[in-house]
Amino acid sequence: MGQGLGRVGRLFVWTDASRPGWDNSGTAALLGTRTILTASHMVPWGSSNWKALFIPADYNGSSLYGSSAASWVTNAQGYSNHSQGDDMAVMRLAVALGDSFGYFGNRTYNSAWQDQSVWTLPGYPGDKDNPPAERPWLHLNFPIIDDDNDGAGVELEYRADAYHGQSGAPVFAWFNGSPDVVGTHSGCEDNFGEPRQNCAAGGAALTNLVRWARSTWP
Incomplete structure (x- = not known):
């Protein structure tokens, strides 16, 4: 993706963290040292046991920067009852990947x-x-x-x-x-x-x- 490759990545979401396989995948971008921006409909707001993993520069299932270039999400905030124009959410990363890859x-x-x-x-x-x-x-x-x-x-x-x-x-x-x-x-x-x-x-x-x-x- 050219300059700033690690600022964009793939987002994997489990609606039930106890299950081995993820339920949904989309895209997210680094907007801060440990903040990613994505769509609100990527967040399973109704689940009390969900989890998500962000992999920057994901390519064929792993980051171009190595296996350590990933972070679990620890929190989310956004418009849970969204329209098209406010279908947005931010997520907090456990690892401050923005320090390594920069952010938008x-x-x-x-x-x-x-x-x-x-x-x-x-x-x-x-x-x-x-x-x-x-x-x-x-x-x-x-x-x-x-x-x-x-x-x-x-x-x-x-x-x-x-x-x-x-x-x-x-x-x-x-x-x-x-x-x-x-x-x-x-x-x-x-x-x-x-x-x-x-x-x-x-x-x-x-x-x-x-x-x-x-x-x-x-």
């Missing part, structure tokens, strides 16, 4: 950036490779074509290629040499009579959530 900055999306082909969407889509979702993919230089207030956040719409496994992936661009996230991939919008769009959750809700995590989980 973040910004509140500005609608003046609409239609600028500057955004990147990484992740682990399940329709690529065999076995699926085992290697990272990138969609580069696409525009955000619309933004709508939705829930506590803002729904950012785009037509970048995406699939199951990319839930929680960061939507980011480079600002003065810094890769800054404006949204986390949440799924798609399929309204009657309108073209189908993929979308991310963003806005001030994301900025505030990341700020809270960084100050609470240094």
